[in-house]
Amino acid sequence: MPRFQRKKITADAAGIKHGYRSGLEKRTITDVEDHDLAPNYEATRLEYIQPETRHTYTPDFHLSPHIMIETKGRWTVDDRLKMLYLKEQYPDIDFRMVFQNAAQKIKKGSKTSYADWCDKHEIKWASKQIPEEWYLDVYQDIAEFGEVKIQEEKDKPKREGGRGR
Numbered sequence: 001m002p003r004f005q006r007k008k009i010t011a012d013a014a015g016i017k018h019g020y021r022s023g024l025e026k027r028t029i030t031d032v033e034d035h036d037l038a039p040n041y042e043a044t045r046l047e048y049i050q051p052e053t054r055h056t057y058t059p060d061f062h063l064s065p066h067i068m069i070e071t072k073g074r075w076t077v078d079d080r081l082k083m084l085y086l087k088e089q090y091p092d093i094d095f096r097m098v099f100q101n102a103a104q105k106i107k108k109g110s111k112t113s114y115a116d117w118c119d120k121h122e123i124k125w126a127s128k129q130i131p132e133e134w135y136l137d138v139y140q141d142i143a144e145f146g147e148v149k150i151q152e153e154k155d156k157p158k159r160e161g162g163r164g165r
Contacts, residue, residue: 096124
């Protein structure tokens with residue numbers, strides 16, 4: 001009689017089951033909570049227009065009315081383009097990046113790192129975790145404009161199709 005074999009679960013599947021996609025996102029959630037802030041992980045969606053098509057962006061962390069933080073391990077050319085579109089179409093929002101490795105090159109053989117690219121495009125970035133100064137910016141933004149109002153899960157409309165990322 002064959003023994004029951006439990007199906008092995010991948011790290012990505014385990015992360016999604018528990019509400020995150022990477023160890024960096026999990027560490028960032030813990031770090032944000034340690035600073036007495038609600039992480040609001042993927043709680044906001046912003047529509048943006050890529051020439052000729054409409055898309056939706058779900059930032060990883062919407063911590064205050066004007067500050068959104070995206071965590072990235074691998075940052076593809078499509079992701080970088082999306083960030084430029086968002087920055088242009090939402091000038092009142094301060095998009096900030098937290099990289100697993102900010103020194104990673106944008107492509108093989110390139111001299112430009114993720115950090116260099118962000119500097120060139122005036123996007124604040126950090127490596128491995130959110131810097132303390134950013135938390136001060138978040139607290140100041142909340143004091144000035146109030147906390148982010150996030151729609152309760154039960155009140156959110158049902159999503160159709162894929163993730164839209």
